Amino acid sequence: DTEVTQTPKHLVMGMTNKKSLKCEQHMGHRAMYWYKQKAKKPPELMFVYSYEKLSINESVPSRFSPECPNSSLLNLHLHALQPEDSALYLCASSQDWEPGTQYFGPGTRLLVL
Amino acid sequence: AQSVTQPDIHITVSEGASLELRCNYSYGATPYLFWYVQSPGQGLQLLLKYFSGDTLVQGIKGFEAEFKRSQSSFNLRKPSVHWSDAAEYFCAVGAQLTGGGNKLTFGTGTQLKVEL
Numbered sequence: 001d002t003e004v005t006q007t008p009k010h011l012v013m014g015m016t017n018k019k020s021l022k023c024e025q026h027m028g029h030r031a032m033y034w035y036k037q038k039a040k041k042p043p044e045l046m047f048v049y050s051y052e053k054l055s056i057n058e059s060v061p062s063r064f065s066p067e068c069p070n071s072s073l074l075n076l077h078l079h080a081l082q083p084e085d086s087a088l089y090l091c092a093s094s095q096d097w098e099p100g101t102q103y104f105g106p107g108t109r110l111l112v113l
Numbered sequence: 114a115q116s117v118t119q120p121d122i123h124i125t126v127s128e129g130a131s132l133e134l135r136c137n138y139s140y141g142a143t144p145y146l147f148w149y150v151q152s153p154g155q156g157l158q159l160l161l162k163y164f165s166g167d168t169l170v171q172g173i174k175g176f177e178a179e180f181k182r183s184q185s186s187f188n189l190r191k192p193s194v195h196w197s198d199a200a201e202y203f204c205a206v207g208a209q210l211t212g213g214g215n216k217l218t219f220g221t222g223t224q225l226k227v228e229l
Contacts, residue, residue: 004156031214042203042219043157050213090156099145099164099207100215104156 003027004105006091012111015081021108023074023091031055032074033102034066035090043090049074050096081112115140115206119220126194127228134189134223136204145207146187147217148178152200160202163187174198199227 004025013019023032031050035043048056049068063085065077074091088107094100116139126132138144145164149157161172168180178189187204204220 033214042222045216048210048212048214048216050210053213055210055212055214056216088154094215096213097209099162100209101147101159101162102207102215102217103159104149106156109154
């Protein structure tokens with residue numbers, strides 16, 4: 001099973017709202033990732049977790065707050081977002097060693113009004 | 114620093130025709146190379162990967178890719194394209210991160226259109 005699930009599929013939020021995106025995998029992977037993808041562009045890495053610890057933060061604004069409660073779950077908490085944050089948010093997971101093939105979820109389509 | 118170039122932004126082929134999508138990479142060591150496909154509004158699906166060994170790798174959906182170190186290329190091919198292959202294709206190179214996990218560097222993607 002190479003499935004990564006993400007909820008919700010779609011999310012519309014105002015600039016003052018607080019919402020969370022959820023990602024789950026049961027492949028025993030110990031590395032998990034959040035990406036942001038704008039239309040017609042490749043995914044941009046936001047965060048990397050390895051063994052439930054934040055490994056990389058690619059200078060993401062603090063209005064995005066990741067959380068890894070356990071090895072199977074990854075959350076992205078959203079607060080005071082801007083319209084330009086509207087995008088497809090992708091979660092991925094991999095083994096923690098090279099080559100570490102990443103498996104992606106279907107994404108959450110976020111619209112910030 | 115690693116980088117990936119996909120020189121073709123758009124490619125249109127007729128159904129049943131052969132396909133080749135180009136990918137060139139820049140990486141100091143042995144590269145770990147991937148091809149992903151993305152249908153509109155969907156996540157990325159892994160088509161195939163190259164780590165070492167046989168330079169011709171087979172993937173899902175009838176795709177294959179050939180690693181050519183001398184040309185720093187990893188081109189994706191399919192002998193006969195189906196209408197359902199219309200999608201965005203991303204080539205990527207991977208490297209391990211010091212703090213754990215690994216980083217994929219993606220090319221800008223190639224949009225494939227299939228004419229019936």
